[in-house]
Amino acid sequence: MNKKIIVLGSTGSIGTQTLDVARWRGYRVTGLVAGRNIELLLRQVHEFKPEVVFATSAIDAANLPSGTRLAASAAEVAAADADVVVAAIPGLAGLEPVRAAVRAGHLVALANKESMVAAGDLLWQEASEYGADFIPVDSEHSAIFQCLVGEPRENAAELLLTASGGPFREGPEDLSRVTPEQALAHPRWNMGPKVSIDSATLMNKGLEVLEARALFGVGLEQIKVVIHPQSYVHSMVRFKDGQIKAQLGPTDMRLAIQYALSYPARPPTPLANEPLPTVLNFAEPDSERFPALSLAYEAGRVGGVAPVVLNAANEVAVNAFLNRQIPFTAITKIVAKLLEEAPALELTWENLYAADTWTRARAEELI
Template structure:
């Protein structure tokens, strides 16, 4: 299989290359951000035909990789000839390359949840116009996808996403003094810094709820979250007759990545168009399912980010784009010590309160994203002026 990996130096990207290395896949294109040292090692091992880096690193990358074609446009890489494009560029930066890949008719194994969160039906329109397909890579959405294969979506009552609860599920009681170092210690998953902070606040789960609505075409009230500390059950489906189906597996992202790659060519062309792919044998480690599996309702008071995500989805239009942009600024400010842990939700709520209702278009997304970032940065400055950076 010929793979293009967008975000190759990130957590999902490096694990995708682990899977590709084991399966013997050909890497035809790579796109990375600022980790040029790791990208150079990847290029020398996999020898892709084209590589993308940021504008700031273009000259240095071309100097260090003189025998390779190096560009500064990830969209060009995304549209390059391949069997599957792995969309793992985090944040809104992954939206344009995802669109480019779909419009070029590529099968996209999608790890960038923001694309579906902020662009929803526009992404499906891009797939329809170019003949592209989508298979989800996120562990929870891969779980839902695999559980829904062969089922009639009209017979689905509820989709249930599980959340580990992160490092602060039960303690400390007061989250006001939580530090970035504490928030980055996830009890289950090994992820990048942004998604780890989002997991600790349950914002990541809120974004997954919005993504589920976009992927499977169900209304938000029929998409629920359960806190499951063991991270063994990744998703459940409740059917109209009262029966449940669940997807179980070890907390290892290489499993959903491998399934996302194998099912991509038979992936979704529209919301809810779930069709399975072949399961390719791989040397997955043994895993014991003995022990207790626990499930809890999420505490919306302790984790207000989850409520904010539902609210953005109910507002519709550009509100999810505003939510996503404000969250990126808030997380960056928290990691930089400019605002406190609880300030992130307060900041996002204020930006969301000021959001104007606009129909969803590509231009409207860009405008809403730009406005939300400016407004969020203004609020960061306001919060920083409060004693200790706490609002």
């Protein structure tokens, strides 16, 4: 089958790896969305010749091949004809295209965790209404999904999300002096800047906890995080009888991407088989050194728009750190302050966007 896919965020880490998978499988790419990397986007457009394309930076339509039209928005591309939409635009900027894909009735291969964190209940309501569905792309959620295949959900007692521990797992003791370059140097995964910084603070794992709750319909108390430096066990499920299923594999996101695009098939890949690691270590996360994880659980317990505030405050703070406006340790301090000040609002689409706007403005004031 010549499967048709749309890639939202095609020039980022997940997007470029998705296009690798499209080359392996011969998938037809019908839509592409990118940000500012117009040069790479145009190379992708001329290779895959999608029907529709959009970028947040200006594109000269004269540079597009015959048969490719320029859309007015990312949401327009997300709603175009496809079998699967890969949602890989980072941050809450990816929410509207995800929602458009859902309202078009698409299967969404979700790599944009912030959409599910901020609007999980709302997105599932619309997915039910429009006949859409989600399959996770994040390696941890893909692992949980794979462990649950064939298992009644009520048999799952705990979801165990693994974390590498990031670049600062073993030092330095004083994190206030670390630089963006140090924080971006993830020991195991090759990711974009936002996700890399989130991994260094462990906020990425906190967001993944909230995403797992929304994706799999379990309580926060059923989701645990374990530090696993080798990153070979991508996540696990402990069942009510005490047995554990784990999904293991190399640290190559193309495997999780291909699984999402080809599920339930497991076609071969051109990747070489890696040897099994000789040691697998697991440890508890250090919540004092990395308070982001506790903040995410707190936002999940408060509910309403608190996860929206958590996400927005973190996005602004991470950007400020990357721009050398604040120290590394100020990221979680800003998030904690805004969670304290967050308005107590139920989650609706209107309240979501109001809370997001308020949080970003207030975070900028604090910075």
